[in-house]
Amino acid sequence: MDSFAERTKRRLRDELLDSAYDAVVAGGYDGLRMADVGRRTGVSRQTVYNEFGDKWGVLQAVAVRETERFLVDVNDALAAHPDPIDGLRAAVERALSLASDNPLVKAALSQPGSDQASQLLTTRGQQVLELCHQRLDAHVREHWPAVPADDSATCVDVALRLVLSHIVNPGAAPAVVADQVARVLGPFLTTRR
Numbered sequence: 001m002d003s004f005a006e007r008t009k010r011r012l013r014d015e016l017l018d019s020a021y022d023a024v025v026a027g028g029y030d031g032l033r034m035a036d037v038g039r040r041t042g043v044s045r046q047t048v049y050n051e052f053g054d055k056w057g058v059l060q061a062v063a064v065r066e067t068e069r070f071l072v073d074v075n076d077a078l079a080a081h082p083d084p085i086d087g088l089r090a091a092v093e094r095a096l097s098l099a100s101d102n103p104l105v106k107a108a109l110s111q112p113g114s115d116q117a118s119q120l121l122t123t124r125g126q127q128v129l130e131l132c133h134q135r136l137d138a139h140v141r142e143h144w145p146a147v148p149a150d151d152s153a154t155c156v157d158v159a160l161r162l163v164l165s166h167i168v169n170p171g172a173a174p175a176v177v178a179d180q181v182a183r184v185l186g187p188f189l190t191t192r193r
Contacts (some may be wrong), residue, residue: 001113015041016051017065028111029059033190056116060127063120066104067128071135073098078136083092084144088155090181091136092163094172099167109168121168130142150191155188 002010003139018038021031032055035045052058054183075098077094099105120128133156140152147155159181 012041012043012047013051013061016043016048016058017062020062021066021104024059024062024111024117025107028107029055029113029117031112032058034058042118059117059120061126062104064076064131066102066105067131068103070095071132075135075139078139079143082143083185084147085182086157088185088189089178092159092175092181093178095163096166096170096177099163100174101169105167106116118168123162125164129160129164133157136160142190151188155185158188159185 010109016037020032021036023036034048034055038045038048041048048058052061056076068123074091074096077090078087081090105121108120111117119125136156136159137153140147140156141149144152162177162181171177171178
């Protein structure tokens with residue numbers, strides 16, 4: 001059982017992340033100010049720095065928390081389909097649909113400072129990508145054990161990179177992209193004899 005101090009620290013961190021999320025959605029990366037996050041939460045700016053290190057650390061923490069939430073929905077889409085190819089199709093469509101409506105993703109791509117924030121989905125997105133890999137690869141291994149491990153890891157990697165690419169630079173409708181991804185990656189998810 002967590003101690004009172006641990007629960008209090010976790011609650012403070014969640015409140016700081018809520019304030020930072022609101023700041024980024026309202027004003028983009030440029031609108032994220034450590035002092036404002038602290039003030040909205042009732043703590044000093046130094047407390048925010050102590051918790052996250054710097055402004056980029058706050059943004060990364062917000063992105064990781066949002067990614068965790070995002071992955072719950074994507075994994076639900078995967079779990080709803082016992083067939084791996086249908087699961088892949090549903091997960092890609094869900095991910096692209098969720099991203100197109102997500103206020104944080106919109107802010108990261110279009111608000112002031114988006115050249116900085118969008119790096120969480122591109123050149124500095126390793127933390128988000130690794131988190132997605134861990135969660136999705138674990139799901140595939142648990143729910144579709146007949147799929148060879150190397151093939152499932154390759155499929156997860158390629159699908160993630162394609163989805164991120166379509167989030168950053170949207171193309172066709174989510175259902176169309178999902179069909180294309182499932183058709184191209186489907187062979188990786190079939191059981192080999």
